């Protein structure tokens with residue numbers, strides 16, 4: 453699968469509020485009222501990831517969740533990452 457150039461990624465990120473590009477992936481930090489809310493969000497992201505066979509890197513501390521998306525097989529950001537980020541924004 454084709455990886456996007458940094459320029460092309462930045463164009464996509466204009467419509468993905470809060471997502472930033474770094475080190476071959478895109479990342480966003482989410483903050484919730486408490487751990488239960490954060491966990492519910494993680495589960496929803498997980499269900500969407502499974503449906504797509506494309507899995508995020510997830511980091512959780514209490515009410516905060518950091519999501520990082522990259523396509524390991526391709527070594528960069530692909531359509532799969534942009535698609536999952538767009539789906540996460542609809543949660």
Ligand SMILES: C[C@H](O)[C@H](O)[C@H]1CNC2=NC(N)=NC(=O)C2=N1
Nearest residue numbers: 505506507508522523524525526
């Ligand atoms: C065979 C299977 O589709 C691949 O191993 C998938 C699984 N989930 C994945 N998730 C992510 N983020 N990157 C991948 O390259 C990837 N590969």
